[in-house]
Structure formats: structure tokens, C-alpha cells
Amino acid sequence: MSIIRVENLVKSYGGLTAIDGISFEVEEGTIFGFLGPNGAGKTTTINVLCTLISATSGKAFINGHDCAKEPSNVRKSIGIVFQDTTLDKDLTARENLVFHAYLYGVKKSEIRTRVHDALTFVGLYERKDDLVKKYSGGMKRRLEVARGLIHRPRVLFLDEPTLGLDPQSRANLWGVITEMPKKHNVTIFMTTHYMEEAEVCDNIAIIDNGKIIAEGSPEELKKTVGGDVISLRTRDNHWSRQEIKKMFGIDSEEKDGELYLTTGRGDACIPELIRGLGDMVLSVKLQRPTINDVFLKLTGKAIRDEDVSGMSNIKEEVRAYRRRH
Amino acid sequence: MEFNAIYVLVAREFKKFIRERSRLVSAIARPLLWLFLVGAGMSRLVSPKAGMPYTQFIFPGILGMTILFSSIFSSISIIWDKEFGFFKEILAAPVSRLSIVIGKGLSGTVVSTIQASIVLLLFPVLGLKLGLFQILEVLIIAIAVSFCISTFGILLATFYESYESFSVIMNFIVMPMFFLSGAMYPVKLLPKPLAVATKLNPLTYGIDALKNAIFPLEEGPMSADFSLVTDMAVILFLSFTFVVIAARLFERKK
Numbered sequence: 001m002s003i004i005r006v007e008n009l010v011k012s013y014g015g016l017t018a019i020d021g022i023s024f025e026v027e028e029g030t031i032f033g034f035l036g037p038n039g040a041g042k043t044t045t046i047n048v049l050c051t052l053i054s055a056t057s058g059k060a061f062i063n064g065h066d067c068a069k070e071p072s073n074v075r076k077s078i079g080i081v082f083q084d085t086t087l088d089k090d091l092t093a094r095e096n097l098v099f100h101a102y103l104y105g106v107k108k109s110e111i112r113t114r115v116h117d118a119l120t121f122v123g124l125y126e127r128k129d130d131l132v133k134k135y136s137g138g139m140k141r142r143l144e145v146a147r148g149l150i151h152r153p154r155v156l157f158l159d160e161p162t163l164g165l166d167p168q169s170r171a172n173l174w175g176v177i178t179e180m181p182k183k184h185n186v187t188i189f190m191t192t193h194y195m196e197e198a199e200v201c202d203n204i205a206i207i208d209n210g211k212i213i214a215e216g217s218p219e220e221l222k223k224t225v226g227g228d229v230i231s232l233r234t235r236d237n238h239w240s241r242q243e244i245k246k247m248f249g250i251d252s253e254e255k256d257g258e259l260y261l262t263t264g265r266g267d268a269c270i271p272e273l274i275r276g277l278g279d280m281v282l283s284v285k286l287q288r289p290t291i292n293d294v295f296l297k298l299t300g301k302a303i304r305d306e307d308v309s310g311m312s313n314i315k316e317e318v319r320a321y322r323r324r325h
Numbered sequence: 326m327e328f329n330a331i332y333v334l335v336a337r338e339f340k341k342f343i344r345e346r347s348r349l350v351s352a353i354a355r356p357l358l359w360l361f362l363v364g365a366g367m368s369r370l371v372s373p374k375a376g377m378p379y380t381q382f383i384f385p386g387i388l389g390m391t392i393l394f395s396s397i398f399s400s401i402s403i404i405w406d407k408e409f410g411f412f413k414e415i416l417a418a419p420v421s422r423l424s425i426v427i428g429k430g431l432s433g434t435v436v437s438t439i440q441a442s443i444v445l446l447l448f449p450v451l452g453l454k455l456g457l458f459q460i461l462e463v464l465i466i467a468i469a470v471s472f473c474i475s476t477f478g479i480l481l482a483t484f485y486e487s488y489e490s491f492s493v494i495m496n497f498i499v500m501p502m503f504f505l506s507g508a509m510y511p512v513k514l515l516p517k518p519l520a521v522a523t524k525l526n527p528l529t530y531g532i533d534a535l536k537n538a539i540f541p542l543e544e545g546p547m548s549a550d551f552s553l554v555t556d557m558a559v560i561l562f563l564s565f566t567f568v569v570i571a572a573r574l575f576e577r578k579k
């Protein structure tokens with residue numbers, strides 16, 4: 001069943017069309033990534049789905065409730081972590097969560113355990129009595145995620161949850177997010193511009209200028225831009241090229257003393273490659289297409305400039321490969 | 326109406342009020358300054374016409390001032406919440422806008438009534454004699470006036486998005502409201518245009534109700550200007566109006 005259904009949604013501000021006839025569905029229990037550059041219309045879409053603003057035309061349903069006609073039922077079904085912090089910094093973490101629980105009508109007898117569990121889940125129980133103004137950016141984000149879960153929503157919206165966090169806090173929060181669908185029986189709708197994050201989503205919609213320009217699982221989307229590229233350094237490139245041709249029937253290219261070969265599933269080829277070439281191999285690198293490559297191909301521009309390289313991604317893959325072998 | 330939500334809005338305000346010492350201190354210092362600096366100075370100038378010293382005459386006005394500042398301050402905190410994002414947390418909740426307005430209105434009422442009660446304790450120092458019934462009467466009026474001014478403040482807060490508007494509100498709305506409220510002088514002695522402006526001010530009826538309760542037997546120029554029934558009817562009617570309009574304005578979606 002689709003827990004979120006959006007049909008031809010439009011939102012205009014005067015002459016500006018922030019969202020321009022988008023349609024999509026999100027399956028229950030999945031992580032859905034909404035990807036796009038600044039001003040693409042991600043936050044506007046979330047605001048319509050959360051019933052904070054009304055659409056110019058089109059329809060949106062969450063958990064079977066019409067966002068325009070049954071805002072109260074929609075609100076009960078969702079939790080939201082907004083792009084900018086919405087915590088009361090003069091209250092403690094625990095007080096923020098208790099406030100939320102009362103606001104959402106959680107039964108009084110349950111509030112204590114729910115607050116305790118939520119704080120434990122995001123690893124902030126020890127710091128529960130600190131004022132939020134003493135929290136770091138990453139802790140605030142985790143606290144907001146905990147708060148979003150207090151009333152047991154069916155869908156949790158996360159608008160750029162990891163933006164501006166250091167790598168460690170990001171990894172930490174990301175661990176929390178990916179655990180949620182199973183642990184809390186909740187569907188995740190998140191916006192992001194970090195490619196690595198988008199790739200962990202079950203499904204992705206890419207939005208640009210208010211329009212959805214591509215949709216599908218990360219694997220499906222990446223297939224549209226070609227296969228994986230393996231690059232290797234060997235003791236004898238000439239001999240290795242011939243061996244590779246014999247093994248896979250693929251011609252590899254030689255560039256700057258390295259061999260490059262393009263295949264469908266690079267990760268599956270590597271073990272065979274190493275078995276075949278044996279001692280000749282000095283190093284192997286696997287470069288896979290990223291969601292950014294998809295975005296580049298579709299729009300001719302990178303989602304955000306700082307993410308163009310995709311280098312960190314490749315390093316991760318190699319490290320993971322080394323660990324496995 | 327969602328009573329949990331109303332309760333927790335009030336609890337939050339109360340908690341913050343207790344924590345913020347400076348707010349409590351200035352809430353008590355301001356009326357003291359007016360009573361003993363302005364009031365004492367003016368009483369040399371203003372001869373007690375009907376035998377009532379000026380410091381006694383302004384006591385209801387000082388109570389009214391305490392209510393005005395603390396109620397508005399509490400309601401205006403909505404603008405802070407908008408600025409710092411917390412208001413979105415409230416607006417996104419499955420809570421009717423009416424409950425939010427009533428919750429915020431009662432928040433202001435609680436902290437404002439507490440502060441007014443502290444100022445009320447000064448009456449013996451000023452040589453006033455109040456019976457138990459009168460004290461109770463003053464407290465009930467204080468609650469009603471606090472709610473009225475708080476909801477008026479919420480209405481103001483719907484028009485502003487950033488806390489820079491705070492000084493605008495203070496200088497162009499709150500201070501004029503105080504001076505045109507009969508706090509410092511009897512409305513009946515004012516020239517016509519000022520008297521009209523005063524009659525349009527919700528606080529006027531609040532202070533007049535307090536005058537009715539504190540000087541029930543007073544006659545002459547320093548007595549109350551309207552009957553207690555009129556005062557209370559106006560206060561309740563205005564409260565109701567402010568609540569309805571503010572809830573409507575919050576309902577508005579962009």
C-alpha cells in the first residue's frame with residue numbers, strides 16, 4: 001500500500017511556481033529520498049504534505065487522508081523534522097519531548113516510557129536534563145528525530161536532516177535514520193543533497209525547478225548512466241590486458257599506466273579478476289556511477305558544487321572491499 | 326478543543342517564567358519605581374481633591390500596568406518562537422488554532438496574575454484598607470484583565486514575524502495603552518479627544534474595574550468612571566472577540 005500519494009501537485013507563489021505538477025507514491029516501510037538542488041521545491045512539497053501550506057492545485061494523501069480536507073488526521077499520522085531547528089532552546093531535552101507528547105495527546109501514563117525510549121534510541125538519555133542551548137548541532141538533530149517519533153507517526157519527514165553536520169555526527173544520525181523503518185514501523189520521507197545518503201534510500205525522486213525529472217531505486221537510476229568502472233595497476237599491463245580479454249571478453253583501455261574496464265557489476269568482477277591475474281595486480285579501484293552522475297546527465301549541472309567529486313564514495317568502496325578480503 | 330495542548334502551553338510558560346529570574350525581578354521593580362518615584366513625586370503636585378493621596382489613586386493603575394506589561398510580554402513571545410522556529414512545532418501539531426490561542430492566552434493570564442498578586446501585597450504600605458472580599462474581587466478582575474490583554478497581545482503577534490518589531494510594539498502600542506488608560510489620571514478629567522481614545526482602550530476598563538473594587542465608596546473626580554458591570558462586560562466581550570479573530574488569523578495558510 002502507498003502511504004503517501006501525490007497527484008499533480010502545484011504550488012505557486014504569485015508568478016513563481018515552486019512545485020510544478022509533481023506526482024509520486026511512497027511505499028509503506030521504505031526510505032524515500034527527495035533529491036534536488038537549492039530552490040528545487042523540496043521544502044515546499046514537505047510543507048504541503050504536512051498541511052502547513054495549501055496547494056494551488058492537485059492532491060496529496062497520507063495514510064489515506066487528504067492533506068487539504070483532513071489536516072488533523074494527516075497531522076496525527078506524521079512526524080516532522082524541519083530544515084531549521086524547531087526546538088525550545090530554553091527547555092531541557094526531556095522537557096521538549098514531554099511538551100511534544102502532550103501537544104500530540106499521548107496518554108499521560110505512557111509519556112514517561114515513550115520519552116525514555118526515544119531518548120535512548122538516539123543516544124541522548126545521559127544528557128536529557130541539559131538545556132537544549134547547550135547541545136551541539138548533531139545532538140539537536142537527533143533530539144528532533146526522537147521528538148518526531150514520540151507520537152508514533154506512520155510517516156516521518158526529514159528535511160535535510162544531516163545538513164551542516166560534521167562527518168561523525170552525520171554517520172551517527174544516519175545510523176539512527178536507517179534503523180527506523182523496522183524498529184519504529186515508520187516510513188521515512190527525506191530530502192538530502194548528500195549522494196551517499198540518497199543511495200541508501202529504497203527509492204528516490206529527483207526534483208529540479210519544481211518538476212520530478214527521474215524516479216526509481218538508486219540501482220535503476222544509476223543504470224541509466226552506464227556501468228561500473230574498474231581501474232587497476234599491474235606489473236605488466238600488456239599481459240594483463242590479454243588475460244582480461246580472455247576472462248571477460250572485454251577490451252580494457254590503458255591510460256596513464258592504469259587499466260580501465262567498464263562492466264555491469266564491478267564488485268562481482270573483482271574477485272575473479274584477482275584470481276585470474278594473481279600476483280600481477282598491484283591495486284584495484286572500483287568506481288561506480290553515483291546519483292550525482294544521474295543528476296548531471298539529466299540536468300547538465302551538479303546538485304551542489306561541493307559534492308561533484310564523488311571521490312569519498314570510491315574510497316569507501318575500496319575500503320569496504322579490503323575489509324571483505 | 327485539546328486540553329492537553331492547552332495545559333502544556335501554560336506549563337511551558339510557567340516553567341520559563343520561574344527560570345527567568347530577570348523577568349520576575351523587573352516585573353516587580355517596575356511597579357515599585359512608578360509607585361514610589363513617579364507616584365510620590367506627583368503627589369506633591371496633585372493635591373488630594375477628594376481626600377485621597379495620589380499614590381493611592383494610582384494603585385489600580387499600577388496593578389493594571391503590571392498586568393499590561395506581563396501579559397503583552399508573554400504573548401509577544403510568540404514572535405520569538407516564530408523567529409527561532411519553535412512556533413512551527415506548535416502549528417504542525419494536530420491541535421486546533423482555537424486551543425493554541427486559548428493556551429497562549431491562559432499562559433499570559435497565569436504569569437500576569439501572579440505578578441499582579443505580588444504587587445497587590447503592597448496595599449498596606451500605601452495606607453489602603455482592603456477587606457478579604459475586595460482582595461478576592463481584585464484577583465478575579467486581574468485574571469479577566471490578564472486574559473483580555475494576553476489575547477490582545479496574541480492578536481498583535483500574528484502580524485509580526487521578527488523580534489525587531491518588539492520595540493515598535495512597546496513604543497507605539499504598549500506605552501500609549503498605558504498612558505491612555507486612566508492609570509495616571511481620571512478619564513473624566515481628560516479633554517474630549519483624549520477621553521475618546523481612552524474609551525477605545527481595553528486596559529481602561531480593566532483599570533476602572535480595579536478602581537471599582539479598590540475604592541467602592543469613592544465619589545468625586547477620583548472615583549471609577551464606569552460601573553463594574555460595564556467594565557466586566559466590555560472585558561469579557563473583548564476577550565471573546567480577540568480569541569476568535571486571533572484563531573482565524575492563525576488558521577490562514579500561505
Ligand SMILES: Nc1ncnc2c1ncn2[C@@H]1O[C@H](COP(=O)(O)OP(=O)(O)OP(=O)(O)O)[C@@H](O)[C@H]1O
Pocket residue numbers: 013016017018036037038039040041042043044045083579
Ligand atoms: N513563502 C514563499 N514565498 C515566495 N516564494 C517562496 C516561498 N517559499 C518558497 N518559495 C520559493 O519556492 C521555491 C522552492 O523553494 P523550496 O524552499 O521548496 O526549495 P528547496 O528545494 O527546499 O531548497 P533548499 O535545498 O535550499 O532547502 C524557491 O524558488 C523559493 O524561493
Ligand SMILES: [Mg+2]
Pocket residue numbers: 042043044083159
Ligand atoms: Mg528546503
